[in-house]
Amino acid sequence: MRWLELSVEADVEAVEAVSEILGRVAAGTAVQPTRLIRDPADELTVREDPSAPFVVTAHVPDEAGSPELIDRTERALWHLQAFGLRPVGELRVRGVDDADWADGWRAHYVPQRIGRVVVVPSWMTEPLAPTEVPIILDPGMAFGTGLHPTTRGCLMLLQTTQPMPPAVLDVGCGSGILALAALRLGAERAVAIDTDRLAVEATRANAERNGLAGRIEVSTSSLAAPAAERYGLVLANLVAAVLVTLAERLADHLAAGGTMVVGGVIEPRATEVCTALESAGLRVVERRDDGEWVSLRLARRA
Numbered sequence: 001m002r003w004l005e006l007s008v009e010a011d012v013e014a015v016e017a018v019s020e021i022l023g024r025v026a027a028g029t030a031v032q033p034t035r036l037i038r039d040p041a042d043e044l045t046v047r048e049d050p051s052a053p054f055v056v057t058a059h060v061p062d063e064a065g066s067p068e069l070i071d072r073t074e075r076a077l078w079h080l081q082a083f084g085l086r087p088v089g090e091l092r093v094r095g096v097d098d099a100d101w102a103d104g105w106r107a108h109y110v111p112q113r114i115g116r117v118v119v120v121p122s123w124m125t126e127p128l129a130p131t132e133v134p135i136i137l138d139p140g141m142a143f144g145t146g147l148h149p150t151t152r153g154c155l156m157l158l159q160t161t162q163p164m165p166p167a168v169l170d171v172g173c174g175s176g177i178l179a180l181a182a183l184r185l186g187a188e189r190a191v192a193i194d195t196d197r198l199a200v201e202a203t204r205a206n207a208e209r210n211g212l213a214g215r216i217e218v219s220t221s222s223l224a225a226p227a228a229e230r231y232g233l234v235l236a237n238l239v240a241a242v243l244v245t246l247a248e249r250l251a252d253h254l255a256a257g258g259t260m261v262v263g264g265v266i267e268p269r270a271t272e273v274c275t276a277l278e279s280a281g282l283r284v285v286e287r288r289d290d291g292e293w294v295s296l297r298l299a300r301r302a
Contacts, residue, residue, distance in 0.1 A: 006073065151263065176206045187233070273296070
């Protein structure tokens, strides 16, 4: 069978969004750095250079509907620029005859441990320690051989919420990983919303895959104003521009004494995001930096 390889060169800020778009039409995506940095303390260790572009790749069958699929993908990539992300290159398409392409991209992924949370690709099994909780997930939102720094940061901050409140709101749920992790860590129910219908479908599928469909309500919707319900934990792994725009609404959905975890903030815009959230009545309790990315844990000001 013949396949089409879709690839896009993207700045670090846009990698997760580009991965999500390509993941809509393919079984998974792979992300590779274009430049590595050698660790001066260990000449055998290298890491991704976040100042250089990354290449996001996916494979789709070469069939009658492929031109329409490619056109839809190009339009979605073009719309990314509306969020003020840094450069996203043109979609490149080439034919591939390798029938083993799926095994090729799957080889890039291994189970990822983020604190107590273990993210396991759906085709793998992984032994767990007694305190660990699994999230079974296909890596459509993955970043290189690990999760994107914004997702890692949010997962780590999520685990500092003790005790886990009974009800959780996940705004811009994407793959649903944060809401599912909150349920695994003790929340009784979660509400997950996203304006993208395909993201909502992915969250539902991942909830089924993890046996959590009965405890999560997923819908294609925007954040309501005013809030119909307030939550002990609000999760918002978005981009800086959207967090600034939604700051008041996000704060309105947070219950007294609750916790908010936000991610998707590129470091040069962190001050802008903090100012917007603080103006909405929140205070920053903890900040985590991972390369150029910032994640925040906030509480309502007394």
